[in-house]
Amino acid sequence: MNRTVYVNGEYLPEEAAKISVFDRGFLMADAVYEVTSVLDGRLIDFAGHVARLERSLGELDMANPVTAEELLAIHRELVTRNALTDGLIYLQVSRGSSGDRDFIFPDPARVPSTIVLFTQSKPGLCDNPQAATGLKVISIPDIRWGRRDIKTVQLLYPSMGKMMAQKAGCDDAWLVADGFVTEGTSNNAYIVRNGTIVTRDLSHDILHGITRSAVLRFAREAQMTVEERPFTIAEARGADEAFITSASAFVLPVVDIDGAAIGPGVPGPVARRLREIYLEESRKTAI
Ligand code: PMP
Numbered sequence: 442m443n444r445t446v447y448v449n450g451e452y453l454p455e456e457a458a459k460i461s462v463f464d465r466g467f468l469m470a471d472a473v474y475e476v477t478s479v480l481d482g483r484l485i486d487f488a489g490h491v492a493r494l495e496r497s498l499g500e501l502d503m504a505n506p507v508t509a510e511e512l513l514a515i516h517r518e519l520v521t522r523n524a525l526t527d528g529l530i531y532l533q534v535s536r537g538s539s540g541d542r543d544f545i546f547p548d549p550a551r552v553p554s555t556i557v558l559f560t561q562s563k564p565g566l567c568d569n570p571q572a573a574t575g576l577k578v579i580s581i582p583d584i585r586w587g588r589r590d591i592k593t594v595q596l597l598y599p600s601m602g603k604m605m606a607q608k609a610g611c612d613d614a615w616l617v618a619d620g621f622v623t624e625g626t627s628n629n630a631y632i633v634r635n636g637t638i639v640t641r642d643l644s645h646d647i648l649h650g651i652t653r654s655a656v657l658r659f660a661r662e663a664q665m666t667v668e669e670r671p672f673t674i675a676e677a678r679g680a681d682e683a684f685i686t687s688a689s690a691f692v693l694p695v696v697d698i699d700g701a702a703i704g705p706g707v708p709g710p711v712a713r714r715l716r717e718i719y720l721e722e723s724r725k726t727a728i
Contacts (some may be wrong), residue, residue: 442455443455444523444559444560445519445522445523446458446519446557446558446559446560447515447518447519447556447557447558447559448460448555448556448557449506449553449555449556449557452518452519452522455559458557460538460555460557461538461540461555463538463539463540463541463542464535464537464538464555465535465536465537465538465539465547466533466535466536466555466594467535468542469544470593470594470595471501471503471535471536471546472533472534472535472536472555472593472594473494473497473498473501473503473533473534473591473592473593473594474531474532474533474534474592474593474594475490475491475493475494475531475532475592476490476529476530476531476532476688476689477490477516477529477530477532477688478528478529478566478688478689478691479520479525479526479527479528479529479530479560479566480527480566480567480720480723480724480727481526481527481724481727482520482525482526483724483727483728484513484516484517484520484530484727484728485688485723485724485727486651486652486655486688486723486726487513487516487727487728489651489654489655490532490651490688491509491512491513493592493649493651494512494532494534494592495509496591497591497592497593498534500588500590500591501536501591501593502546503534503536503549503554504549504553504554505534505554506534506553506554506555506556507556512532513728515558516530516532516558519558519559519560520560523560523562525560525562526562526564527562527563527564527565527566527567528560528561528562528563528564528566529560529561529563529566529688529689530558530559530560530561531558531559531560531561532556532557532558533555533556533557533558533594534554534555534556535554535555535594536549536552536554536555537552537553537554537555538552538555539551539552563689566689567691567720569690569691569693571612571690571693572692572693572694572708572713572716573708574696574708575693575694575695575696575697575707575708576611576612576613576685576693576694576695576696576697577610577611577612577695577696577697577698578606578611578612578613578614578615578625578695578697578698578699579605579606579609579611579613579614579615579698579699580614580615580616580617580622580674580698580699581602581605581614581615581616581617582616582617582618583616583617583618583623584598585598585599585616587645587646588645589623589624589645589646589647589648590643590644590645590646590647590648590649592648599626599627600626602614602616602626603626603627606626611697613625613626613627613628613685614626615630615674615677615698617673617674618646620673621641621671621672621673622641622671622672622673622674622677623641623646623647624641624647624648624650625685625687627687628650628685628686628687628690628693629641629647629648629650629652629653629685629686629687630677630683630685630695631683631684631685631686632672632676632677632680632682632683632703633680633681633682633683633684633709633711633712634676634679634680634681635681636665636666636711637665637666637667637668638657638660638665638666638667638668638711639667639668639669639670639672639676639680640653640657640667640668640669641669641670641671641672642669642670642671643669650686650687650688651688652686652687652688652691652692652719653686655719655722655723656686656692656715656719657669659715659718659719659722660715663714663718665711674698674699677698677703678698678699678701678703680703680704681703681704681709682694682703682704682708682709682710682711682712683695683696683698683703683712684709684711684712684715686719691716691719691720692712692715692716692719693712693716694708694709694712694713696708
């Protein structure tokens with residue numbers, strides 16, 4: 442590819458962009474990230490992603506290298522320079538490089554954070570055929586660390602979960618801790634029972650999805666009932682519908698869990714409606 446990427450204040454051809462081998466993001470996964478989707482060249486839910494980035498940085502005592510205004514300008518510049526119509530913008534901030542490997546955090550006054558952004562072009566991002574077919578998921582133990590609300594780049598186990606799903610002929614994995622579903626490998630998880638949308642409540646156990654927050658708001662505005670509480674795989678298998686949300690997938694139906702069809706085994710009306718509302722409403726507020 443021939444992208445222009447952003448690294449620490451510079452726009453560079455992707456092959457010219459460089460990060461130190463001592464960068465703590467590389468050595469220790471000491472970094473946080475955000476993924477913002479772009480539809481028709483405009484940013485979806487941008488304010489939410491900036492707010493969560495600031496929260497992740499704060500929870501880890503990591504210095505924020507840019508203001509919200511600068512971040513918006515960088516995102517827009519990357520959209521322009523890469524002629525991005527539909528796709529994603531990946532942003533990562535790490536604790537930088539002290540020029541050596543050390544467990545102790547470097548002094549932020551001496552070692553600035555590293556910031557990197559790049560685009561991923563995804564033509565037809567909102568016409569995903571999986572919206573019509575639905576996803577098949579497997580359940581696997583959630584063995585991640587206890588601060589899943591911080592969006593760190595520690596994505597080895599989620600990657601392994603996707604590989605386990607692929608090996609089982611499925612699309613994704615739902616993670617289960619103490620008998621209850623936490624979330625998907627890279628998305629929040631929901632079931633629908635008798636018209637009620639059920640999704641795990643916010644805590645340190647799950648990522649506070651930006652899409653989750655918007656979808657639950659739209660659902661309540663449309664007079665749908667929402668229950669924020671944990672649910673089991675057994676309850677999910679007996680549900681009428683299931684679905685996931687994320688910034689890159691928006692809302693996608695889940696039609697099979699561990700080989701058992703959910704409801705009639707086809708995408709349900711609640712997931713379909715929420716996908717429509719989410720895409721329509723978030724396009725209106727895209728910037
Ligand atoms: N949970 C996890 C573990 C994720 O990685 C993601 C995607 N970043 C989400 C939930 C969904 O969050 P968002 O809607 O902000 O993309």
